[in-house]
Amino acid sequence: MRKSNTAIIGLLTLVLSMAVLPVAAEKPSLRLVTTTSTDNSGLLQRLLPVFEKRYGYRVHVIAVGTGKALRMGRDGDADVLLVHSYDDEIRFVKEGYGVNRRDVMYNDFIFVGPPSDPANIHGLQVAVSALAKIHNAGSLFLSRGDDSGTHKREKWLWDRAEFVPNGSWYREVGQGMGRVLQMADELDGYTLTDRGTWLAHKATLPHLKILVEGDPHLYNRYGIIAVNPERFKDINYAGASSLIDWITSKEGQDMIHNYKIGNETLFFPLAATN
Amino acid sequence: MESLTDASLQALSLLVSGDAALWKIISISFGVSLQAILFTTPVALLTAYALAHFQFPGRRTLISLFHTLLAVPAVVVGLTLYLLLSRSGPFGDLKLLFTQTAMVLGQIILSFPILVAMGHSALQSADHRVWETAHTLGATPLRAMFTVMHEVRYGLFAAVIAAFGRIIAEVGCSLMVGGNILNYTRNITTAIALETSKGQFAQGIALGMVLLLLALVLNYSLSTIRHRLAMQA
Amino acid sequence: MTSIPILLIRHVTKRFGERVLLSIEEFIVTEGSCTLITGDNGSGKTTLLKIAAGLVNPDQGKAVIGGVEIPWTKARPRIRRDVVYLHQDPYMLDTSVERNVAYGLRFTKESREKIYEKVADALRWARLDHLAHRNARWLSGGEKQRVALTRARILNPTVLALDEPTANMDQQSRISTYQLIDELRNEGMAIIVASHDQTGLAPIADRHMQLIGGKLVKVESVVRRGKIPIVTRFPR
Numbered sequence: 001m002r003k004s005n006t007a008i009i010g011l012l013t014l015v016l017s018m019a020v021l022p023v024a025a026e027k028p029s030l031r032l033v034t035t036t037s038t039d040n041s042g043l044l045q046r047l048l049p050v051f052e053k054r055y056g057y058r059v060h061v062i063a064v065g066t067g068k069a070l071r072m073g074r075d076g077d078a079d080v081l082l083v084h085s086y087d088d089e090i091r092f093v094k095e096g097y098g099v100n101r102r103d104v105m106y107n108d109f110i111f112v113g114p115p116s117d118p119a120n121i122h123g124l125q126v127a128v129s130a131l132a133k134i135h136n137a138g139s140l141f142l143s144r145g146d147d148s149g150t151h152k153r154e155k156w157l158w159d160r161a162e163f164v165p166n167g168s169w170y171r172e173v174g175q176g177m178g179r180v181l182q183m184a185d186e187l188d189g190y191t192l193t194d195r196g197t198w199l200a201h202k203a204t205l206p207h208l209k210i211l212v213e214g215d216p217h218l219y220n221r222y223g224i225i226a227v228n229p230e231r232f233k234d235i236n237y238a239g240a241s242s243l244i245d246w247i248t249s250k251e252g253q254d255m256i257h258n259y260k261i262g263n264e265t266l267f268f269p270l271a272a273t274n
Numbered sequence: 275m276e277s278l279t280d281a282s283l284q285a286l287s288l289l290v291s292g293d294a295a296l297w298k299i300i301s302i303s304f305g306v307s308l309q310a311i312l313f314t315t316p317v318a319l320l321t322a323y324a325l326a327h328f329q330f331p332g333r334r335t336l337i338s339l340f341h342t343l344l345a346v347p348a349v350v351v352g353l354t355l356y357l358l359l360s361r362s363g364p365f366g367d368l369k370l371l372f373t374q375t376a377m378v379l380g381q382i383i384l385s386f387p388i389l390v391a392m393g394h395s396a397l398q399s400a401d402h403r404v405w406e407t408a409h410t411l412g413a414t415p416l417r418a419m420f421t422v423m424h425e426v427r428y429g430l431f432a433a434v435i436a437a438f439g440r441i442i443a444e445v446g447c448s449l450m451v452g453g454n455i456l457n458y459t460r461n462i463t464t465a466i467a468l469e470t471s472k473g474q475f476a477q478g479i480a481l482g483m484v485l486l487l488l489a490l491v492l493n494y495s496l497s498t499i500r501h502r503l504a505m506q507a
Numbered sequence: 508m509t510s511i512p513i514l515l516i517r518h519v520t521k522r523f524g525e526r527v528l529l530s531i532e533e534f535i536v537t538e539g540s541c542t543l544i545t546g547d548n549g550s551g552k553t554t555l556l557k558i559a560a561g562l563v564n565p566d567q568g569k570a571v572i573g574g575v576e577i578p579w580t581k582a583r584p585r586i587r588r589d590v591v592y593l594h595q596d597p598y599m600l601d602t603s604v605e606r607n608v609a610y611g612l613r614f615t616k617e618s619r620e621k622i623y624e625k626v627a628d629a630l631r632w633a634r635l636d637h638l639a640h641r642n643a644r645w646l647s648g649g650e651k652q653r654v655a656l657t658r659a660r661i662l663n664p665t666v667l668a669l670d671e672p673t674a675n676m677d678q679q680s681r682i683s684t685y686q687l688i689d690e691l692r693n694e695g696m697a698i699i700v701a702s703h704d705q706t707g708l709a710p711i712a713d714r715h716m717q718l719i720g721g722k723l724v725k726v727e728s729v730v731r732r733g734k735i736p737i738v739t740r741f742p743r
Contacts, residue, residue, distance in 0.1 A: 145456060146468075172456040174468050183453055186361055186371050207361065403598035406562050410592040411611035412662060421610075425601055506601065506644070 030057045030239035033078035035149055036176040038222070039063035041107075041196025041266055043259050047247070050255065055242045065148040073097055073225070076232035080240035084149045084222045098225035100241065102248050103270040105256050106221045109153055110198060111212035112181070112205075113139075113190035121190075127215040128161045135161070138169045140189035142180050145172025149220070154192045157217065181205055194220060199261035221270065224248075247271075285480035296480055303461035306374055307442045310381035315434055318386050322393030323419055327405075337394060343387035348380075349446025355380050356450045372453035377461070380447035385437040392436060396429025397422065428503045432496055439492045443485060511538045513665050513697060514559060514590065517576070519568035521554055521721075529554045529565070529721045536666055541688070541698045543708050546718035552701035553595075555718065556668040559699060561587035591664040595671040597655030599643035604635055607643045607654055611662045625661060633657040649680040656687060666697045673704055681707055 038044065039061060048059045062078065066085045072078045074097045081098065083089060092098045111121065111130050119137035121130040134141050143165070144151035158165055171189070173180050177197040184191045185205040198210070224247060226240035246252045248271035256267050288296050325337055357363050359371040370376045404425050408418035423430060445463035452459030454468050462481045470478035514536040521529040529551040536542060536559070546552050557563040561583050570582035600607050608629055612622045630636040633653050638646065643654055652672060659667055669688070673681040681704070689711050692698055702708055709715060717724050 171458065174454050174456065174460065179453075183372055401598055403594050403596075404600075406557075406592065407594070407598045407600075408610075410560055410562055410587070410590075411658065412588070412614045413611075414614070417614065421600070 027052075027056050027058045028236065028239065030059045030080065030236050030243065031062065031078045032059050032080050032082060032243070033062045033064065033069045033072050034082040035066050035069060035084065036063045036178075037148070037150060037194045037197050038082060038084070040176070040178055040200055041194070042200055042261070043196070043256065043267060046259055047252070047255055051243060051246050051252075054246065055239070057236075057239050057242070059243075065146050066152065067147040070097075073227050076227060076235065079227055079236040080243055081225045081227070082222065083225075084220050085152060086221050086223065089223045089225060092225060097228055097231070099228050100244055101223050101225045102244055104222045104224050104247055105253075105267040105270050106219050107267045108195055108213065109150065109192055109218040109220055110195055110210050111190060112184065112193055112198060112208045113211050114188040114207060115209050116188070117211060119190065122211045124212050125215060127157055127212060127217045130212045131157055131161045132163065134190055135163045135165060138167065140169050140171070140187060141165070142184050142187070142189045142191040143170065143172045144177065144180055145174045146176075148177075150177060150192060150194055153218075153220070157192075160217070181208070184208060195264075196261070196266045199264055199266060202262075222267075281475040281479050284476035285478075285483060288476060288480045289483065293480075296477060298457055299460055299462055299465050299481065300484055302374070302457075302459070303442060303463070306377045306448075306461060307381055307438060309378045310385055310441055311434065311438050313378075314382050314385045314389055314437065318389030318437075319393050319423065319430065322390045322397055323423070325390070325394050326397035326400075327419075337391075340387045340390045340394070344391055346384075346387075347446060348384055348444040349450065351380055351383050352447035352450030355383070355447065359451060371451060372455060372459060374452070374459055376451040377448050377459060380451050381441040381444070384444060384447060385441050388437040388440060389433050392433035393430055396426045396433060399429065400426045428499045428506065432499045432503075435492050435496050435499070439489065442488060512536065512571070513538050514586070515571040516559065517569045517571065519555075519558060519565045521551075521558065521563070521565045527721045529558070529718075531555070531721075531723050534559065534723070536697050536699060538665075539692060539695055539697055540713045541692050541700070541711060542714045542716065543705070543712035544699065544701045544716050544718060545703065545705055546701075550718040551721040552718055553670055554721075556592060556670050556699060556701055559586070559666070560590040560592035560668045562592055589665040590668055591659040591662060591666070592668045593655050593659060593670060593672065595674055596648075597651055599646070599651055599654065601644060602642065603640050604643045604646070604654055605630070605639045608635075608658045608661055610658060629657050629661045632660075648675060649683070652676075652680075652684065653687070656691070660691060660694075660696075664696060666699060667691060668699045668701075670701050671703070672700065673702065673707065685711060 032044075032048075034044065040063075044061055048061070051057070052059055062072070064072070066083050066088065069078075069081055069083050070085075070088055070092055073081045073092065081089075081092075082104065089098075089101055093101050109127075111127070113119075113121070119130075119134045119139040121133050124130045124133075143154055173183060177193055178201055180191055181193060181197065181201050182205070183189070185207045188207060190211075195213075224244050226237060226244060227235050229235045229237035247256075253269035253271055257265065257269050259266055325333060355376065356371070358365050359368065359376055360366055361371075370379070400422050404422050405418055408421040409415075413421060443463060445467050448459070448461055449464050449467060452461070452464060454460045454464040462485055466478050466481050466485075512535045515533070517533050519529060519531050519534065520527070534555070544552055544555065554563065558565050558568070564579065564583070568579050569576050570579060570586060571577070572582060572585060600610060605623075605626055609622055609626045612625065615622075617625075627636070627639075630639055633656070635650070635653055635657060638650065643651065646654065656667075672688070673684050676684065685707060688698055688700070692711075700708055700712070705715075
C-alpha cells in the first residue's frame with residue numbers, strides 16, 4: 001500500500017513540473033513599471049503585444065504610483081520606466097539611476113465634477129482659478145493623496161493658486177485614479193483626473209462630467225527611461241533599449257496617435273519623428 | 275530600499291513622539307471597532323440566550339446558520355455592503371458610503387455571528403440548574419437571564435474578545451465601504467494596506483506594531499479566561 | 508400544624524412525548540406540614556416538586572387559592588412566590604456564600620444594609636458565618652446544602668420543596684439535615700421532601716406518599732412526631 005502511494009506522488013510531481021517547464025522555457029521577460037493611470041488608459045494593452053511579437057519579449061507590466069515607480073527603478077526592481085513626472089525623471093537620470101530618457105507622448109488632465117457644479121467652475125480656461133473657486137466655495141474635492149503623477153500635478157496647481165487645501169471639504173483618498181473617480185461619483189465631488197482614466201471609466205460614472213479642460217498647465221508629458229545597467233547585474237538593458245527605440249519610432253508613435261477611446265484621441269506623440 | 279531597521283526605528287519614534295497623523299489613524303480604528311462591538315454585544319448575547327433558552331421550530335437551523343456565517347470573508351461583507359449603500363443601490367439615499375458609519379455597519383455584520391455562535395456555546399454549557407435556581411428564588415425571567423450570563427461570564431468575555439479581535443484587524447470591509455480617506459475613514463488596516471505601497475514603511479511598521487501588540491494583549495486575555503474557565507469546572 | 512391548605516393543586520398531568528410523567532387528582536400541602544414523597548427513579552417525584560414550585564408547567568392542572576379554582580397561568584406567579592425548590596445537588600452561584608444567600612433578597616425593595624443584616628443573621632443561624640466570604644463552589648456537599656437551605660429560608664417561603672436532600676450524605680450529615688428540616692418546620696414552613704430515605708425521614712414526616720409511574724399510589728396520613736437522637740447540630 002505504501003509503495004503505491006509514493007509512486008503516485010512521484011508521478012504527480014513529474015507531471016506538474018512538466019506543466020511548469022514550457023512556461024519557463026519561454027521568451028525573455030522585460031519588466032516595465034508604469035503608473036496606474038497609464039495602465040488604466042488601456043494604451044499598453046494595445047501597444048505591447050505588437051512590440052512583443054516584433055522583438056520576441058514578454059513584457060511584465062507593473063502599475064504603481066509615480067513615486068513607487070521611481071523607487072523601483074532605483075532599487076533595480078524594473079528594467080524600464082514609463083512615467084509622467086518630468087522633473088523627477090530628469091533628476092533620476094542625473095543621479096545616475098537611469099539612462100536614455102526619451103519623450104514619448106503627452107496627454108492632459110481635466111477637472112470633473114457634479115453637473116450641479118456648486119463652485120461654478122464649468123468652462124474656466126485657467127486651472128488655477130478653478131481650484132481657487134473650489135477652495136473658496138468649500139466644495140467637496142477628492143485628492144489622490146498618494147504622491148502619484150496626478151497628485152503631484154494637483155499639488156503644483158495648489159501652489160500656484162497660493163492655497164493650502166485644508167478642511168473637511170478636502171479629502172485625501174490615497175488610492176488609484178479609478179477608485180477616486182468612483183468615490184467622486186458617489187459623493188458628488190470634484191477631482192483632477194487624467195483624460196485616459198476618465199474615458200476608460202466614463203460609462204460607470206453617471207454623476208460626473210468634464211468641467212474644465214485645455215489649460216496648458218494641465219498637459220502631462222510622458223517619458224521612458226531605461227534603468228542603468230551598470231548598477232545591477234540582471235537588468236534587461238537590451239529589452240529596455242528595444243522598447244525605447246520602438247515606442248519612439250514612427251510605427252510606435254503612429255500607434256499611440258491612433259489609440260482612441262470612443263473616437264477620442266488620448267495621447268499625442270512627442271518623439272521627434274524619423 | 276531603506277533598511278528594515280531604519281524604518282523600524284523611525285516607526286518607534288513616531289509612536290513615542292505622539293505623531294498626530296499616526297495616532298489619528300489608531301483612534302479611528304478603535305473608535306469604529308468599539309462602536310461596532312458596543313452595539314453588537316447586547317443584541318448578539320440576547321439572541322444567543324434566546325437560542326439557548328427557548329424551543330422553537332427552525333432553532334437548530336438558525337444555530338447552524340450563525341456558525342456558517344463565521345466563515346464569510348470580510349471582503350465579501352464589504353462588497354455586499356458597498357453594493358447596498360452605493361448610489362445605484364437600494365440604500366444610496368442614506369449617503370452612508372465612505373463614512374465611518376458604513377465601516378461600523380460592516381463591522382457589526384462581521385462581529386455578530388461570532389458573538390452569537392460563541393455566546394450560544396457558552397450559554398449552552400451553563401448548568402441547567404442555574405435558571406431554575408434563580409427562578410425559584412424570585413428572579414423574573416429577565417433577571418434570571420442576567421444571572422445565567424453572569425455564571426458563564428468568562429465564556430461570554432471570550433466571545434467579545436474574539437469578535438473584537440476579528441474586527442479591529444479586518445481590512446477587506448473597511449477598505450471597500452470606508453475608502454481610506456485621510457482623517458475620516460483611514461484606519462490602521464487600510465493605512466497599512468495602502469500607504470505602504472507608496473513606500474511609507476515607517477508608518478506602516480508603526481501601525482503594524484500597534485496591531486501586533488493589541489493581538490498579543492487580546493490573546494493573553496483569552497488564555498487567562500480559558501484558565502479561569504477550567505478552574506471553574 | 509393546622510389543616511389550612513396553603514397549596515392545593517388538582518387534575519395535574521405532565522407528559523414527555525408518549526410517556527406519562529405525572530398524573531394526579533389532587534395534591535394538598537397544609538400549613539406547617541411535612542410531606543414525604545417516595546418512589547423509584549422516574550416515578551415523577553422531581554416533576555411533582557417542580558410543578559408544585561411553579562418551575563415546570565403541567566400539561567393540565569388547576570390550583571385552588573382561597574377556595575377558588577384558578578387556571579394554572581393565573582396561579583403560577585403566586586405559587587412561585589410561595590414555594591422554593593431545592594435541587595438534589597443545589598447549584599452554587601459563582602460568588603461568595605454571602606452573596607449566594609443574599610441572592611433572592613436582591614429582588615425585594617430592601618436596602619443593601621438591611622439585606623446584609625439579614626444575611627449575617629441567617630449565616631449565623633446556619634453556622635456558616637465563618638465561610639461568608641468564601642466562594643460557594645469550593646464548599647463540601649453538606650455545606651452547600653446548608654447554603655441552599657439558608658438561601659431559601661431567608662426569603663420566608665410558605666413551602667420548601669426539597670429534592671433528595673440527603674442523597675450522597677453520610678449518616679451524621681443526614682441526621683443534621685433532618686434536624687434542620689425540623690427546625691424549619693418549627694419556624695412555620697411547610698416542607699415537601701422527595702427522598703429514597705424512608706427510614707430517616709418517616710419519623711418527622713406528617714404524611715407519607717408514594718409515586719409509582721406518575722400516580723400517587725399510597726397515602727399515609729400519620730400524625731406522628733418521632734424521637735430524633737440528639738447530636739451536635741452542625742459539624743464544623
